[in-house]
Amino acid sequence: MLINLYRSLWRYRSFILGSVKREFQSRYRNSLLGALWTVLNPLSMIVVYTVIFSQVMHARLPGMDDNLAYSVYLCAGLLTWGFFSEITLRSQSMFLEHANLLKKISFPRICLPVIVFLNAAINFAIILGLFLAFLLITGRLPGMALLALVPLLMLQAMFSAGLGMILGVLNVFFRDVGQFFGICLQFWFWLTPIVYPISILPPPIQRIWELNPLNALMTSYQNLFIYNQWPVWSSLVPMLVIGLLFCVMGLRLFRQRIGEMVDEL
Numbered sequence: 001m002l003i004n005l006y007r008s009l010w011r012y013r014s015f016i017l018g019s020v021k022r023e024f025q026s027r028y029r030n031s032l033l034g035a036l037w038t039v040l041n042p043l044s045m046i047v048v049y050t051v052i053f054s055q056v057m058h059a060r061l062p063g064m065d066d067n068l069a070y071s072v073y074l075c076a077g078l079l080t081w082g083f084f085s086e087i088t089l090r091s092q093s094m095f096l097e098h099a100n101l102l103k104k105i106s107f108p109r110i111c112l113p114v115i116v117f118l119n120a121a122i123n124f125a126i127i128l129g130l131f132l133a134f135l136l137i138t139g140r141l142p143g144m145a146l147l148a149l150v151p152l153l154m155l156q157a158m159f160s161a162g163l164g165m166i167l168g169v170l171n172v173f174f175r176d177v178g179q180f181f182g183i184c185l186q187f188w189f190w191l192t193p194i195v196y197p198i199s200i201l202p203p204p205i206q207r208i209w210e211l212n213p214l215n216a217l218m219t220s221y222q223n224l225f226i227y228n229q230w231p232v233w234s235s236l237v238p239m240l241v242i243g244l245l246f247c248v249m250g251l252r253l254f255r256q257r258i259g260e261m262v263d264e265l
Helices: 003-012 013-027 038-054 067-092 098-103 111-137 144-173 178-191 203-209 214-226 231-263
Strands: none
Touching: 003 013, 013 098, 013 111, 038 067, 038 111, 067 111, 067 178, 098 144, 098 231, 144 178, 144 203, 144 214, 144 231, 178 203, 203 214
16 A cells, blocks of 8 residues: 555656645745745744743743743744644645645645645745754754754654644544644643743643653753753654554545545535
8 A cells, every 4th residue: 555655656746846836936926025934933933932931921941041041942842843733734624725626637635645744844944944053053053962853853744744634534524623623733732841841840740741742752852952862762652653543544544535525525
């Protein structure tokens, strides 16, 4: 099954790359700042959070007096969370948004999730590049531990793509899924240690928070960029298992319902 999937994607690589290029260009067409909005949107959010928590509420990381440490902590969480949320939110509506394309053109439907993922990856790569440049300028760029960023991003991408595929298929048949997930995503954000370190929570609450599969991932990102520490790989095993299950379930659901999806659209 996977071999046939890869073959289909390879045969339609021109279609995929062309769609990614068109979507990226159309997003900033007739815009004076163009692709700069990709940077300004997350940057404005980071500035707001930094000003409110660091300056107004005087939030500090435990054991660190450095004013910039909390900003780096926020960036590590917010930027990677943005990657996750963009993939899942775009994936849940990808079949609905391309309903006409699905009905009129014959192509492997699996191309759509790939297009969504590649667009999100490009946007994230731009932001990540600027963040790494900021760390380099301020002398905070991690050392060899930075190599851990690659498997962490691969793990996050697998988890996000699998969940997004499931949401995308279900949302075709049950339109409330998209609305419900949007609400869940807001709660999920605050139940993930992005704005606050999990160490400030009482131990009983910490044990509950550890049930969140994104908890260990975000902590790994933050420890990497703040303390130049390698991830505790064993803590990421639950997310790896869940991510693999999501991918298997998403692909199976997609293959079983693709015919019905076109009729439903």
